[in-house]
Amino acid sequence: MLDGRRERNSHNLELGEIVAEIGAIIDAGAETTAIALTQIMDFLLRHPHYLEMLRAEVNTFLDEDEVVAPYDKVKDLPFLRACLDE
Numbered sequence: 001m002l003d004g005r006r007e008r009n010s011h012n013l014e015l016g017e018i019v020a021e022i023g024a025i026i027d028a029g030a031e032t033t034a035i036a037l038t039q040i041m042d043f044l045l046r047h048p049h050y051l052e053m054l055r056a057e058v059n060t061f062l063d064e065d066e067v068v069a070p071y072d073k074v075k076d077l078p079f080l081r082a083c084l085d086e
Contacts, residue, residue: 040083054079 044051057079058069074080 036084040086043086044083050083054083 044054057077058074061073061077062069
């Protein structure tokens, strides 16, 4: 059993219980992310002008040989951020 040694109360959780909880949290996060990305793609495909704006913004920061945008290069792009935050 794993217990809360840093805390005063012991949680006395079996490893299987911890693994199940972690799995549920990961699944919930993955599902939420998938729904958000699906909605962003749907909006961009329905509004090609905004898709072109996003592509132009991202392309200005990529090198010619880069196929995948490195996070450090695109993390602060204003239009990309607006799309994700919306």
